[in-house]
Amino acid sequence: MRNPKRMLAATTLVAEAMIVFFATLVASALNRDQQTEVLVAGGVLLLLCLLCTGLLRSRAGYALGWALQVAIVATGFVVPLMFAVGAVFAVLWGFAVYWGDRIERERAEVARRTAED
Template sequence: MPDQPVTDPSSPAPAVRQGSARRQFAATILVLEVLVVAFASLVAFGLRVAPPSVVWGIGGALALSLALSAGLLRSPAGYVAGSVLQVALLATGIAVPMMFVVGGIFVVLWVVALRLGSRIDRERAERAQATALG
């Protein structure tokens, strides 16, 4: 059995830097929307709402935009792009009416993710500041 390093149980645990809850929540929503757009594209293709090249072109462009905006969330521009893409997701309801419902649910999730994530980040910062002050 290899020797295990002995740690002092009274010493405080090393601080673990947590990422932004807002960014985690927003990225999760955007990545899930990529899957929703892929399935909506399959539905639009199956219903023959437009020529296949149009369906896959629009679906692919929207899915790629959602994935890229998830990667841009380190800057405020990523949140703006994500918000604009929520409108585009709702607009897919023109071709597949059920997307008005599904898109609406994701818009609500997007707003909740931004608000709740911001609140969690603010509370974490307050707690860290209170701990630092002692």
């Protein structure tokens, strides 16, 4: 069986990477004088989201995921709407981690009970 926590978290990060891509395009249009810096920063953030999906086999991947949530909320200083969008994704990330853990525990409990019978 696939790991539900990893699947939920990876799905959240991939969706977030797409949002970061579009927010980067908006930010680069709004900040023509700093367009290169904005594009590089957005690209790095996008790549970190995608890299993090591969690191979700370890605790470090989840720690990086939490750090990314903070960084993405902070992009609201460049594009104010990202405060709200980043907060929504931070909540989604929290739900993915919480519910993924809960599903794993419940599956383990069912497997344990089945093995006992």
